[in-house]
Amino acid sequence: MLSSVFKTKKLVFVRKGTLFMTAETEAIKVQILSTGNAEILLEENDFLIVKWIKPEIKYSMAAYQYGKTGMANNYPWECSLTEEQIAFFLEHINAAVEYFKSKHHYFHLEVKEVSYENIVSIDEHGIKFSDLHWLTYKECTINFNRKYPNSRGNCIGERNITAEPPYIELYSTYAHTKILFNKKGLFRKNKNMIDFHNLQRHINEFGYTTLDLS
Incomplete structure (x- = not known):
């Protein structure tokens, strides 16, 4: 882990960089820093804690945002934080992770169960179903790597042939x-x-x- 210290009149901020930041989080970091109006106080796999210095000082968590359609929009997901929360989370990173998970809609996913019989087509891009639901392998790979940041390769979900009934669960966005x-x-x-x-x-x-x- 990398660390550097930020000092203010009231707080000492410690920035910790994870070795396994997802590509989406890295993209959000670049986007935020490109404004010239912010400092990153904490880097984690799935989120950042940000100090905004313009037009006024404020704090927030920032992360990649997914829409219900499975497509991300152009703006980061944000959750406002107080100065007291910042001080606590920088000293208790596990608590920051749990707080983030309680707020970001990605971690409140539902699982959509469908029968294999409902598959209409399978091609190199993804799978289409009879109810017009369509998932892409790319989105599943991104979501799998978010859950398992140490994973390598193009894993898109999990399977269990011994379950009753057997299933293959694909990590489509918003609802698996x-x-x-x-x-x-x-x-x-x-x-x-x-x-x-x-x-x-x-x-x-x-x-x-x-x-x-x-």
Whole structure:
């Protein structure tokens, strides 16, 4: 961890740089510093604590913002902080992380369950479903790396063939997409295994993978 000290009349601010800042957080950092109106007081994997010095002194958490459509807009997500909160969070970084998670909508994700039967098409960009829901592998890779910053490669979610029913959960934005292999009837177990391996094969062919939880 890297550290440097910022001093004011009331507070001593310690800046700590994480070795695993996501690309999105790095982009937000560059965007904020480019204004010339701010200092970064704390760098974490998913968020920054910022001191704004113009047009007035104020403090906030800043992070990459996702919309419900799965597309990010051009402005950082922000949450205002008091000077007292700043002093506490810079001394208790784990508390800052938990506070951030309690505020950012990404960490309040729902899981959307869909049947494998509802898949309309699979191509090199993503998967489309019969309810017009569409996820991209790129967004899933970004979200997976946010959750597992030490991960390498193009992992887009997780799978469990031993679960009942078996599933592949893809890390689509706002709500993860949990694809269930839940056919009924005669030979259903064998058919569900074939479908499971078929989807995993397509994912691999397009250069991506999933974390095996079996």
